[in-house]
Amino acid sequence: xxxxxxxxxxxxxxxxxxxxxxxxxxxxxxxxxxxxxxxxxxxxxxxxxxxxxxxxxxxxxxxxxxxxxxxxxxxxxxxxxxxxxxxxxxxxxxxxxxxxxxxxxxxxxxxxxxxxxxxxxxxxxxxxxxxxxxxxxxxxxxxxxxxxxxxxxxxxxxxxxxxxxxxxxxxxx
Amino acid sequence: xxxxxxxxxxxxxxxxxxxxxxxxxxxxxxxxxxxxxxxxxxxxxxxxxxxxxxxxxxxxxxxxxxxxxxxxxxxxxxxxxxxxxxxxxxxxxxxxxxxxxxxxxxxxxxxxxxxxxxxxxxxxxxxxxxxxxxxxxxxxxxxxxxxxxxxxxxxxxxxxxxxxxxxxxxxxxxxxxxxxxxxxxxxxxxxxxxxxxxxxxxxxxxxxxxxxxxxxxxxxxxxxxxxxxxxxxxxxxxxxxxxxxxxxxxxxxxxxxxxxxxxxxxxxxxxxxxxxxxxxxxxxxxxxxxxxxxxxxxxxxxxxxxxxxxxxxxxxxxxxxxxxxxxxxxxxxxxxxxxxxxxxxxxxxxxxxxxxxxxxxxxxxxxxxxxxxxxxxxxxxxxxxxxxxxxxxxxxxxxxxxxxxxxxxxxxxxxxxxxxxxxxxxxxxxxxxxxxxxxxxxxxxxxxxxxxxxxxxxxxxxxxxxxxxxxxxxxxxxxxxxxxxxxxxxxxxxxxxxxxxxxxxxxxxxxxxxxxxxxxxxxxxxxxxxxxxxxxxxxxxxxxxxxxxxxxxxxxxxxxxxxxxxxxxxxxxxx
Ligand SMILES: Cc1ncc(C[n+]2csc(CCOP(=O)(O)OP(=O)(O)O)c2C)c(N)n1
Ligand SMILES: [Mg+2]
Numbered sequence: 001x002x003x004x005x006x007x008x009x010x011x012x013x014x015x016x017x018x019x020x021x022x023x024x025x026x027x028x029x030x031x032x033x034x035x036x037x038x039x040x041x042x043x044x045x046x047x048x049x050x051x052x053x054x055x056x057x058x059x060x061x062x063x064x065x066x067x068x069x070x071x072x073x074x075x076x077x078x079x080x081x082x083x084x085x086x087x088x089x090x091x092x093x094x095x096x097x098x099x100x101x102x103x104x105x106x107x108x109x110x111x112x113x114x115x116x117x118x119x120x121x122x123x124x125x126x127x128x129x130x131x132x133x134x135x136x137x138x139x140x141x142x143x144x145x146x147x148x149x150x151x152x153x154x155x156x157x158x159x160x161x162x163x164x165x166x167x168x169x170x171x172x173x
Numbered sequence: 174x175x176x177x178x179x180x181x182x183x184x185x186x187x188x189x190x191x192x193x194x195x196x197x198x199x200x201x202x203x204x205x206x207x208x209x210x211x212x213x214x215x216x217x218x219x220x221x222x223x224x225x226x227x228x229x230x231x232x233x234x235x236x237x238x239x240x241x242x243x244x245x246x247x248x249x250x251x252x253x254x255x256x257x258x259x260x261x262x263x264x265x266x267x268x269x270x271x272x273x274x275x276x277x278x279x280x281x282x283x284x285x286x287x288x289x290x291x292x293x294x295x296x297x298x299x300x301x302x303x304x305x306x307x308x309x310x311x312x313x314x315x316x317x318x319x320x321x322x323x324x325x326x327x328x329x330x331x332x333x334x335x336x337x338x339x340x341x342x343x344x345x346x347x348x349x350x351x352x353x354x355x356x357x358x359x360x361x362x363x364x365x366x367x368x369x370x371x372x373x374x375x376x377x378x379x380x381x382x383x384x385x386x387x388x389x390x391x392x393x394x395x396x397x398x399x400x401x402x403x404x405x406x407x408x409x410x411x412x413x414x415x416x417x418x419x420x421x422x423x424x425x426x427x428x429x430x431x432x433x434x435x436x437x438x439x440x441x442x443x444x445x446x447x448x449x450x451x452x453x454x455x456x457x458x459x460x461x462x463x464x465x466x467x468x469x470x471x472x473x474x475x476x477x478x479x480x481x482x483x484x485x486x487x488x489x490x491x492x493x494x495x496x497x498x499x500x501x502x503x504x505x506x507x508x509x510x511x512x513x514x515x516x517x518x519x520x521x522x523x524x525x526x527x528x529x530x531x532x533x534x535x536x537x538x539x540x541x542x543x544x545x546x547x548x549x550x551x552x553x554x555x556x557x558x559x560x561x562x563x564x565x566x567x568x569x570x571x572x573x574x575x576x577x578x579x580x581x582x583x584x585x586x587x588x589x590x591x592x593x594x595x596x597x598x599x600x601x602x603x604x605x606x607x608x609x610x611x612x613x614x615x616x617x618x619x620x621x622x623x624x625x626x627x628x629x630x631x632x633x634x635x636x637x638x639x640x641x642x643x644x645x646x647x648x649x650x651x652x653x654x655x656x657x658x659x660x661x662x663x664x665x666x667x668x669x670x671x672x673x674x675x676x677x678x679x680x681x682x683x684x685x686x687x688x689x690x691x692x693x694x695x696x697x698x699x700x701x702x703x704x705x706x707x708x709x710x711x712x713x714x715x716x717x718x719x720x721x722x723x724x725x726x727x728x729x730x731x732x733x734x735x736x737x738x739x740x741x742x743x744x745x746x747x748x
Contacts, residue, residue: 009369010368010369013305013317014305014309014315014317017305017306017309018309021309021310022310025310056496059496060493060496060497063492063493064493066492066493067491067492067493068369069313069314069334069367069369069370070369071369072368072369
């Protein structure tokens with residue numbers, strides 16, 4: 001199962017290495033990782049999407065992450081009410097003649113064409129990973145030249161529902 | 174950089190370089206001994222050590238690995254961090270085994286490595302190694318100093334992290350331009366700034382109550398005592414608690430001495446080469462109270478068969494250990510002493526476990542540790558018993574890794590804590606002798622015996638220079654079976670007797686070797702010789718090496734073969 005783990009860390013050299021090294025050592029696959037500064041200077045947020053076999057191993061890795069001196073907080077937010085977004089840049093083959101056809105496809109995704117050249121168009125999309133996957137599938141017939149994705153970033157919504165409502169908010173499978 | 178007068182620095186002259194500041198900060202932390210080896214990148218630090226001579230002692234080992242194992246021995250005996258200094262590159266990489274060993278066995282160390290100057294880090298400069306990356310997975314934490322003004326905070330944090338919570342090694346990598354850097358103003362006193370590090374030391378009262386209730390309902394309770402009792406200095410509390418409720422106690426390899434071996438409630442060591450009774454108690458128990466042990470696989474055997482009927486309570490200061498290997502119903506994150514004090518305050522009943530104790534006592538009588546006396550030579554087990562006798566069971570015993578280690582664990586009945594120094598988690602050959610040097614330095618008045626194998630001793634024997642130079646009366650007992658005995662045993666029992674590369678066909682003359690290092694050496698080939706020599710050796714207030722020839726074929730029994738359950742021991746009785 002995929003889980004979204006949110007880490008608040010001190011922005012010190014080596015902390016990313018400690019986190020990824022620990023996951024590797026305990027044999028966890030990292031699907032994506034994103035890191036950036038937060039509202040507080042010196043504090044960064046990391047969002048990890050990891051592949052985990054069972055609850056027990058998930059608990060173990062969460063505890064091991066928590067033990068790291070520069071890690072302030074670890075939470076598995078997969079089953080919480082969260083906002084989660086990823087950004088992707090997709091370069092497809094084609095000239096500007098294709099522009100309106102492509103616009104027709106990407107419009108419902110609220111994606112944008114952000115660069116046009118003689119033989120390619122670049123699309124920017126923001127959303128949940130499954131939404132990005134869906135758009136990529138639709139664009140495939142045009143010939144995808146390059147994809148760059150940021151990995152998921154996420155945090156809790158302002159309002160957390162009662163426990164019994166939670167499952168419906170699961171963002172990834 | 175804040176400027177503040179620092180009247181409490183103990184050296185008479187004000188510090189002049191980053192290195193002088195570093196040494197002063199170490200002295201301020203109460204460090205009296207440095208275990209080290211110099212080199213290019215730490216020359217400024219050795220300059221500072223030179224200037225601070227008289228205030229702090231430095232012991233020069235002959236290999237960095239020797240220095241760090243000695244620091245581990247020192248830490249094990251004193252509970253205080255051992256402080257190691259090595260140069261960059263090869264100096265630092267020579268420490269890797271010791272750092273890992275300390276990490277596995279939760280020993281507090283502060284390791285200071287030199288680094289090339291900041292301006293050339295990352296250029297593959299002479300003797301540059303990426304020590305931060307190399308040591309990240311094997312340290313509790315590590316630092317590379319980026320500014321002299323950070324030194325007070327970093328040193329303070331390093332000692333704090335190393336010695337609190339679950340202890341462990343902390344490394345400080347010091348670039349040469351930092352140590353050589355001129356100190357224009359004395360930085361302010363360091364303050365600890367570790368919002369992400371707050372170990373829980375007090376137990377949750379609800380869980381304590383739950384455990385007290387479980388104890389009163391148990392019919393077959395057993396305590397498993399590990400090194401957490403040593404770190405919490407909780408031996409007295411453990412003994413009182415076990416005696417109050419009449420609960421039998423199994424100790425782990427590292428937990429030997431945490432509970433007196435001669436107590437009627439002691440079942441001895443558990444695990445691969447533990448006693449049959451200890452392992453059967455773990456197997457049959459309906460309540461298992463683990464205090465400060467980590468359910469290592471050498472203890473549990475096949476997890477499927479480990480304590481199958483027991484409710485498990487686990488007291489540990491490291492929450493990540495709880496539930497890691499064995500499902501736990503009563504988790505208690507706490508310092509061992511604090512938890513035991515709270516448990517003693519509970520008013521709940523003691524268990525009705527008379528039948529259980531009677532059964533265990535019968536097992537103890539029926540399945541004691543055993544070995545055969547051979548008229549043709551000395552049994553290694555007998556050798557350990559003889560050492561126990563001549564030292565009244567009061568020596569500090571260090572071991573290397575192998576058969577001799579297990580025999581020392583089985584036959585040197587430890588009555589008190591902090592007298593047993595062995596490499597448990599990592600199983601590091603070459604550990605025993607240098608660890609004895611550190612132990613002797615930590616406890617000058619004690620008799621310190623290094624029980625080592627003929628193979629492992631040769632991995633760090635260069636430190637013979639140190640015991641001569643420092644006049645440390647360490648007694649080295651080589652349990653010489655002419656073999657990598659433990660490997661030979663596994664090959665005989667588990668690999669169809671294919672004895673592959675585990676016999677040592679040539680040996681140095683260990684007696685001459687000792688003499689070459691200006692140390693007394695004796696070759697012992699029979700029990701009679703040993704009995705006549707031992708009193709003299711132990712009466713002598715100086716270092717001695719004894720090359721004791723023992724039977725090569727002897728095996729460590731009983732044993733849980735790999736993959737087997739804790740109840741499936743072999744060699745429980747003489748065949
Ligand atoms: C550094 C290291 N290398 C290899 C091993 C594997 N090993 C475990 S015990 C052993 C044999 C040790 O022989 P010796 O020191 O003579 O002790 P004995 O078992 O004979 O008592 C070996 C090679 C180890 N534990 N550590
Ligand atoms: Mg041997």
